Amino acid sequence: MKKYVPILKRTKLFSGAGDDDILSMLNCLNATARAYNKGEYAFRQGGYIRDLMILAEGRLHIQKEDYWGNLNILNEIRPGEMFGEAYIVPNSGALMNDVIATEASTVLFFDIDRILTACPSACPFHTQLLKNMFYTISEKNKSLVQKLSYMSARSTREKLLSYLSDEAKRQNSSSFSIPFNRQQLADFLSVDRSAMSGELCKLRDEGLLGFHKSEFTLYEV
């Protein structure tokens, strides 16, 4: 597990921790690792999990396929991000979504009960870990609300504008790249790809923005 220390050091969950802290936490929390191939399902709807997970490397999509086969990307997980925290409540039921690796990925598993119940004084960093975990979930919460606000826009045009302007603000630049291709962006915003493509070009022609592949630039009006 030692090779994951540098990765974990940069995560929000272990922010502020030294190498020794992380090593002892990895041991204390019963951490294990598993690798997934590109395109492989990490978890499937209907399954059960009781661990907290961190993506060490690669990229995951949390997605849902409805009764008629419409695919919807609910979230994208990048390296260092925690996930699965919605299912750590005892008896929280079966997974409602699929988790798929869009690139070759490695996932770290942590025993949630040890995080919450083990005596916080045993490992010096344990208290800080709890705090970090709260902050992380809290932030994820906020980003879910943010996505809800994209989705709540009535038109494809407004969905695009709200998502892209938020992304520009997040990356602190009017030029930025998004982690989606067109189909994925359409799934993320829950709209039709071709209609969205047309709307993007309309926005471009109106001078509101420019793009090349997944690189976007927003212009002042």
Next chain:
Amino acid sequence: MKKYVPILKRTKLFSGAGDDDILSMLNCLNATARAYNKGEYAFRQGGYIRDLMILAEGRLHIQKEDYWGNLNILNEIRPGEMFGEAYIVPNSGALMNDVIATEASTVLFFDIDRILTACPSACPFHTQLLKNMFYTISEKNKSLVQKLSYMSARSTREKLLSYLSDEAKRQNSSSFSIPFNRQQLADFLSVDRSAMSGELCKLRDEGLLGFHKSEFTLYEV
């Protein structure tokens, strides 16, 4: 603050706590209360908060008004529910939403830093409180994802069906009542009220469901 003990006893955050536990926690966490009139804004977009809050009585809507004045209800808070947990991270920025009291309401405020940093051994219940808070946020997280799945449905019809069937499952009965009038439901699902009203009647005529005001019944096909 003593009069809030029975209310708090039924909340998820204090689940499992005795009267003494709650009283000492109220003191330890620097709890305060504030009342809001029906229609009054508890918080406005752009404001700052650093407290964790519990709705003691009444009803709140977390909503967002976009640039052109479209109203969107992002969430509904019922008595005993915790909210504001998205802003407990230091420097998490300004509120992105409005919080409005749709009925006369009372809100309890807790010092988040004391929850997270005070020595957990000082109050016997403190460790359990942390656990409860974690479970609560985790569940809220899940419900946000659930709402995302309603919103991601492509048509008004599917949005209605997914929301109503989830609500039936949640209330464990094919007959249930929803906490929205038509306009609020439309805002919640981000669709046009009249179109939604028409779709509801179409579903009724097709024999999928029945309703009277906010009472709904789902029928087998």
Next chain:
DNA sequence: ACAAGTCTGTTGTTTTTCCAACGGAAAAGG
């Protein structure tokens, strides 16, 4: 009991999205 206001269903028109299909450009893979 009455008036004012709100809530809900309905209708017709306009606008937008969805869908299916296609061709060219770019990327991936051998």
Next chain:
DNA sequence: CCTTTTCCGTTGGAAAAACAACAGACTTGT
């Protein structure tokens, strides 16, 4: 280098949602 596959923009017709406006039923407050 060539083939295959994926990605992206475009188009036209079908379907659905948005919008505006209205009338009846129900609430609320006085």
